[in-house]
Amino acid sequence: MRNVVVTGLGLVTCLGHDKEAVGKRLKELKHGCVAYQPFEADEKIPIHVAAPVPGFDTASTDPEDWTFPDDIHFRLEQLKGLSPNALYAHFALKRAIGDAGLEKGDLSNERTGLYTASSGSAAMTHFHLDRMKRFGPLRCSPLGIVASIAGTLNFNLAAAYKIRGSTCGFVSACASSGHALGFAHDEIALNRQDRMVVVGAEDFTLDTIVPFAGMRVLSVNPDPDTASRPFDKNRDGFVGTGGAVALILEEESIALRRGAPILGRFAGWGQATDGYHVAASHPDGEGLANAIRLALGQAGWDKETVDYINAHATSTLAGDISECRALKSVFGSSGGPAISSTKALTGHALSLSSIMEASFCLLAMQQGFTPGSAHITSLDPEAQGLNILRESLDSAPKRLLSNSSGFGGVNVVLAIEQP
C-alpha cells in the first residue's frame, strides 16, 4: 500500500475562507452561527439560527442573482450549470490548488482523479421541476439537471479542470465526504491514481436546511451562542450550515518530489453500517465502533496512540448518545483520547461535514492546537468518563480520528497523523 498525504486545503465555510483565520476561530471557539432573518420571515418555520457562508448569497434560484467573491469569473453558460454548492466548490478547489502549488497539467492527466460529495441541490431541483410542471419540459433550462442532481460537483469541476482520472460522486448522507475521502485514499494507496482531488460541498438554502425540522432534529433555540451544543445535556438539535471544502491527496513520494507542502498523512480509514434504522444511529453505536476499529487497523495504530477524536456529534440527542457509547466501547469508560465536536462552532454541514471536519483537524495539526467542544454548560451523563475537551489545547494531536455518521446507519472514520 502506498502512503497518502494531504498537500492542499481550501475552505468556504461559515467560519471563513482563509486557513489562518478559520484555524484561529477554531482554537478560540468562536462560532459562525447567527439569528437567520429568512427563518423569521416565515412563521411556519420553527427555527431561528443558522450558520451562513460569508461572502456568498445564493438564496435566489437564478445564478445570475448570486453574489460571491470576485476572484473567479464564470462564463454565463458555466454559471447556469451551477448549484449553490458547486459555486462554493469552485472557490474551495481554487484555494486548495493554490495551497498545493499545482499547475493545470497536474490536474488534467490520467493519474489525477476527482471524488466529490454532495446531496445535490434541493432548491434548484425544486425550482426546475416546478417550472417543468407549470410550463412543460421544453421550457426548462438545458442545464437545470446538472445544476440540481447529486453529481453536480463532479460534472462542473471535472469539466472546468479537465479531469481525466477516476471521477465519482458519493451520496451517503452525512458520511458522504468521508466516503469520498476514504475511497480517494484507496485509489492512491492501491496505485490506481497518483493524486486525488476531493471536494465536499452543500448548499446553504432554506430548502436544504428546513426539511430537517420535519424530523424534529433542528435546534429551535433562538440564541446563536448556544443553539449548537453537542455533548450538552440540554441540546435540542443541530444548526444548519453549508459551504465547501477541497483537499488534495497525493502519493507521498510524488508530493515530496515536487516539494509540496505536506499538511498531514492520511493513514487509513474504516467504514461500517449499523443496519438498524433508516434515520437513527444504533443506540449503542455498534457500526461506528466497528468503523473506528477498522480505521485503527488500516492505519496500524494502537488505540492508546490516538490523541484526539473529532466526533460526528451533531447536537442531537440520539446521535450524540450513540456516539458516546461507541467511543466508550472502543476506548473504555475513562480517560482515552481528547474528544470534541467542532459542530458547536459550525453547525452541521450534512454531506460536507466529514471533509470539513477532516480539514479542521489538518488545520489544528498545522497550527499547533486541539479544538475544544464549545457551549457545554452541563455535560450529558452519557459523556461522563470520556475526555470531552471543554477548552482548546495549545498542543496539536499527533494522531487523530475524525468520525462521521449518516442516514441508513453508515459510519466512516478517517485516521490522520502528522507527517
Next chain:
Amino acid sequence: MATTKLNQEELRESLKRCPESAIEAALEFNETRNPDLLPAIVLGIIERFVEPDVRPVIREGKDQTRLLEDLGIDSLLMVEIVILVEETLSIQIENEELRNLRTLGDIKGYLDAKIKGLPVPTNKNIFNFEQVVATMPHQAPFLFLQEARINGTEADGSYHISGEEVFLEGHFKGNPVFPASLMLEALGQLAVLFMLKTDSDAFGGRIKPESIYFVSCDGVRCHKMCKPQDTMQMKVALKKVHAPLAQFEGTILCQGARVAKAEEISLTFELESSNEAGVEQ
C-alpha cells in the same frame, strides 16, 4: 403549436437582463404580433446571453454574424435563447429547425417565416458540430472542423482555435501558433466531409468513410499565422474526380484576410459495395 401566452408582468420578469428596448418591443409584439419588431426582440434576447465583450457585435445586427464563432453561443446556450424566444413570442421551435440556425440572419429569417405562418427555410446541407462529429472518421483531439455547409461542388466550414489544443504548448513554447500542416489537415477534413455528405453523384456512389486517405498536396502558400481565439474560415471546391482519386482546391480566411491556400489536395477513396450501401437487390 402556440405555447402559453405570458401576461405583461410575466413577460417583463422573463426578459429581465435584456436591453430595455427589447423588453418594450416584446410588450408591443405581445399585443400587435407585428413581425417588424422581431429583430429588436431577438437580438436583445441574444445579447442578454452572451459575454459583454461580444455585445457590440450583436448591436451591429449583421445577418452574417455567426452564432458560435462570432458570439460564442454553443448548443446549450442556444437552447436557453430558444426557450426565452419561445416564451416571449408564444411559439414553439423544433429541434430539427434549430440545427439550421447558424447566423443572426438565419434566426431573423426563420422567425419571420414562423410568425407569418410561411414555410420555414430548411437546409439539409448544413452540419453543426454534433453532425460533423457523427460523420467524420476523424475525432478529437484530431478533428479540426466544427461546422460545415455544402453548396453544390463546394463546402465551407470553420474551426475556432480555443487555445486548449495540446500541441499549442509546444508549437511554440510561449508563443502558440496553429501549425500550417494542420491548416492543410483541416482543409482535407472539410474535403472528407464533402465526400461523405454531398448529394451529387460526382463520385459514382457512396464512399466508405474509412477508405479516405491523403495522397498529395500541391501549390501550398501560407500568408498569415492563426493563433488562439482565431476562427479559420475554410472553403474547398471539388476540381475533379478520377477514381480512386478526388482533387480539391482549398483556402482559409481569418477575419476576412487570406491565411492559406492549397491549389490541389488529393484524396483517395473507395466506394461502398451495393450491399453495404443498403441498395435493394
